[in-house]
Amino acid sequence: MSTEVRQKIPVPRRSFLWSLNETSGEILMHVGPTEFTPSANDRIVRSNGRGGFEQASMEARPFVVARDGEYVVLENPVRDTHADDAAKNGAFIAGGNKEKELVSGTKRIIPGPCSFPLWPGQSAEVRPAHKLGANQYLLVEVVGEVEERAPYYRLVIESAGLSSAVIDQGGEAESAPLTGPESVPAASLRLGQRIVIQGRHTQLFIPPSGIEIVPPVEESESPKEAADEDATVGLPAEVAQECNKMVALVREGVSAKQFSTMKNELRHRQELPLGQRAIILAALDHAFEARAGAGPAKRVDRGQRSGPTDPYARRAVVLGPKEFCILFDADGNPRIVRGPARVFPGPHDTFLQRGSRRRVYDAYELSEQQALWLRVITPVSRARLLAQLPAGVTLEREHYDAGSELIVRGQPSVFFPFIEAEVVNPSTREPHVGNDHDAVIINAIGIDQKKGAYVRDLRTGMVKMVRGETSYLIDPRFEEHVQRRMARESWNLWVAHAEPHKALKTSAGEEPDSFSTPWAVSIIVPNNEACLVVSRNGRRVEIGPKSILLEYEESLLALHLSKGAAKDGHHTVKTCFLQVQGWRVADTFELESSDFVKLRVKLGFAGRFEGAPEAWFQVDDPVKLLAHSVRARLRKIAREHSFARLVRELGQLIQSTLFASELRFEENGMVVESCELLKLDIVDAALASLFADAQREAVKLQITDETATRRLESERHQDQVDAEEHAIVRSAVARKAESRLVDAEADHRVDVRKLSFRFDAEDVELERKQAQSLRELEEELRAAQRRSESEMERRRSEYAIEEAHLSKVAEVDRARAQAFAEAEALRLRAIQPELVGALHSAADAEVMKAAAANMNLVSLLGGKSPQELFEHVLRGTPLERSVRDMRARSNGKNGTTTESES
Structure with a gap:
């Protein structure tokens, strides 16, 4: 029998453990500070997450602690603990505590800060308080009786009144007003009722008891990669490691079925909190979409924050100025919201996501050459349509019923869809929803000067051709762009004849087939060529040089011209163009003479076409017609003449009898202007050899005779040349003497003539010099006269000026003398008495001086x-x-x- 060693388990403060008595089945909770020594029947247990218990380690567990900004989700709370605020989870004492009555199957929200132990049968999850941005919201659900003393109870009651979508458009908010608790009592909250808690009403939210946060697991939104990384940072180390392993497994490659099984197993793992499961599921979804290459990289949301995101928070739809979203209420009624706005959906509202970019749709940007096809789905008035359509759109009717269709053209403008109408895809003629605007925007066809386009009227089926240069916008309600299907052979016959670079060549193994072209067939008719255009309405001939566009039902008539050594129609070349002037054809004919000798003749013809142009194409093979006609006539002529004559005079016979003036064909207006014998051969080889030998002998004899004749003529010519040479020498001597006389006379006449010319020249020079001297003298005289006249005039002017000056000076002198005299007179009159007195005084003084000098002596003498x-x-x-x-x-x-x- 083994000795059992029992260990004492210390339970410090703010710690607890559960002990199960295997005999009674009772579970005690031991709260520190205490010491517990388990007996032989006691076993330390913990919850296994499935409603039962499992063996636990021999150590105490810490209290459940929620700090500021956190709350505890407590499952199976203690009954009747609402009256005791101090004991968040029921009263307890240090040491052993018996089990308390629990309310099984319910949850209680305990906001922090708080700490408490867990009673047997309880489990708790500590969650951070939900931090909401201005464009975030929470979807909560009423799962039980709502605690009225909770701090956010009033916000829940007020938010319950927002049953429809709330749209925040700055100053033009269309949100419903928040109602107070008096108007929405707590009793009105129903089990299962969902409520939207908007971030614009609160930045922090802790749900009251009876309210459960609905995680966004069921939504199809795929989180961003940065948001996944930020969210996984907040996971515990073990859970984060497991999440990374699962993400790596998905990235390595799993099938869709395996991925679905993995997600279902993860959803049923009750040991993981709901928030952690949501984070892991979001990371797996993003990894699977990234591996499958679901699409191009999406734009980062404008409302995405840089910090860790709340896994329970949902994002409101943030719309830019050119964006909109579509919501459906519980009854299926749609609503379109234009940006800029923040859209918070109601608890039962759903966003249309088909073809969107995270529930956001782009408005249609239309240029002047673009349009949209709209179909009215509900009756609407003209005023309502004008308010929704871009400026400049004209409407004909006052009221539009369902099914009416419109074409909206750009001005340019930005177009937002509206509820009364839907955008129609011009290709499928079905309603379109999505951001792939290129599929529904109708672009005008730009047609240059050389091209055209085929357009079919859907009401009549008629196809018309729109010629360039223009920009044509097809109305898909009544028209459609038709592509013409052509055979490669026809394309090469019509187009490649004048434009070889456009020829369609079939590669090895590829059968010649047809193809489609979106443009009207443009054909260049070369110079001096003609083609026949045929259609159901008639035909016409086009003569080059020119460029033509074929209507949809028009085509070119093809001709089959014979080719080869003999133009008998067995070998032909197909063409649509006929040379009008200066065509040339060569053909070989076999003839038989009257003496039954067969000849092979090659003739060359040159001619033209004249008359009605349409008649030129009445014969499918004009070369064959010419060959047959000429062959019949030549054979008839050959049978009337012998072989020798034919050989000698065939060219003359052809020109005189067959082509006396011109050969005309009334069938197609063809005129043969000339015929040239190019080659003549004898069909029988032996006869040809004999004819060649005889011809050679005759030529030899002819050459011998011609040689003797030329020798005789040469001797005769040589004698004549000698006689003429002597006569020429004698006449040359006489001519030399005569020439010297003539030269002397000519020299004498030349000298005389030179002297005469020199004397004449000297006379002319002397006369010229005399005339020049006379002219110079006359010029000098006239110049001297002009100078004397000028000098006289100058002196006369100087004298007149001097005389005038002197007269002026004299007048000035007289005036000045008169002024001086008057001034002197005035001065003398002014000083005359004093002057006379002064003079007398001076004279008296002098006399007295003289008298004084001798007066004494005189007075002595005279007594x-x-x-x-x-x-x-x-x-x-x-x-x-x-x-x-x-x-x-x-x-x-x-x-x-x-x-x-x-």
């Missing part, structure tokens, strides 16, 4: 006073006045002095 003596001396002289003045002044001065003294 008189000096004054009296001086007056006596000067009496009767001009100085007497001075003495009187002096006396007067002296008296005046003395009187004044006396008065002043008195």
Whole structure:
């Protein structure tokens, strides 16, 4: 009997473990801090994820911890724990705790921060709070009674009122207003009801109890590669490693059935949280699509964030200015939303994704040469259509019923579809939805100057040809572009005749067949050639050089011209073109003479066509007609003449009898202008050899006779030449003497003539010099006269100028003298008294000086006073006045002095 060693298991704080008593089946929860020593009947267990328990390691497990920004999804919560906010998962004590009554099959949401142990039968998943961007939303479902005390209960109630699509278009929002809890009570929430939580109403969301997040697993959106990598970063290490292995296996290559089985097994793995399963499924979908090469790389969404994405968050459809999306409500009613906008669908709304780029469709960009085919599916008025169609579209009716069709042409413009009409594919005539606009946009056909296009009227079946140069837009309602099917042989006969580079050559092993061309058949008719164009409406002849376009039912008539050595129709060449002027044909004929000798004759013919052009093509083989007619006539002529004559005169016989003037054919207007004998052979070889030998002998005799004759003629000619040579020498001597005389006379006449010419020249030169001298003298005289006249005129002008100057100067001098005189007179009148007084004073002074010098002596001698003596001396002289003045002044001065003294 072995000794059992029992180990003590420490349970630290914020840890727990479950112990199963195998005897009673009771499971206890031991919460730290404590120590547990299991007995022989106790076993440490844990949940196996399938509702049962399994053996666990002999160690404690940590509490379930949710930090800020996290919440716990607790399965099978404890009954009646709502009243105790402190105990998030029921009250417990340190040590052993008995099992509590659980509400099986339900879940409870416990927002963080919190920590608690798990009771036996419980499981918990810690999830981060859902962070939503402005263009993200969550789809939640009511799975039970909603906890009214939850922090986001009010948001859930308000969002429940948004039953239709919410479209945020900036200032023109069409969203329904949020309703308060009074108008939408909690009792109105039904089990299974789905609600959209929009990111534009909250950036963080923790679902209340009774609300479950619906993962986007069932949606067909394929996540981006960057989003997959960011999401797998948040997985636990073991789960991330398993995910990478599965992705690598998918990339290596699995069949579609194996891939579907792998995804089904992953969906039923209950040990993995739902969010982790969604991330792994999304990564597998992306790897499978990338390996299969599902399509070209898609554009990155404008709303994609650089950080890790929430696996439960769904993206609203973000529309650009030239984008739109289509939604269907629960009743199947469609709605088209134009960008720019953010579209949040209602809980029961679905996006149309067929042919889209992640639910986004591009508007139709139409140029002036493009159009769209629209079909009205619901009755609509003219005003409604004008509001939806591009500017410039004209409508004929006031009301359009279902089934009416329109053609919308670009201006250019950007066209958005609308509910009342659908875009029709012109090829399949079926409604079109998708971004492959090239398949539905009707492009005008650009036709250059040399081309044309065939267009069939669907109402009448008639095919018309549109000639270039133009741009033609086909209306698919009533018209269609028809391609003409042609045989390779016809193409080479019609087109390659003048354009060899367009010839269609069949390779080895390829049977000649027909082909289709989208353009009207363009044919170049070469110069001096004609072709016959036939159709059901008639025929016409085209004469080159020119370029023609064939209608849809028109074709060229083919002729079969005989070829070969004998133009008998057994070997022909097919052509559609007939040379009108200067054609040449050679043919070989066998003739039989009257003496039954057969000849082979080769003739060359040259001619033209004249008359009505349509008659030129009435004979299928005009070469054969010419050969048969000439052959019959030549044989008739040959039977009337012998072999010798035919050999000698066949060319003359042909020209005189067969072609006297011109050979005409009334059947096709062919005229043979000339005929040339190219070759003549004898059919019988022996007879031909004898004829050749006889001809050679005759030629030899003829040559011998001609040689003797030429020798005789040569001798006669030589003698004649000698006689003529002597005569020529004699006449040459005489001619030389005469020539010298003639030369002397000629020299004399030349000298005389030279002298005459020289004298005449000298006379002419002398006359010229005299005339020139006379002209020079006359010129000098005229020049001297002009100079003298000019000098006289100049002097006259100078004299006149000088005279005028002197007169002016004299006038100025007179005026100045007069002015000076007047000024002097004024000055003298002004200073005359003072001047006279001054002069008198000066004279008196001088006299007095002289008298003073001798007065003493004189006064002594005369015995008189000096004054009296001086007056006596000067009496009767001009100085007497001075003495009187002096006396007067002296008296005046003395009187004044006396008065002043008195």
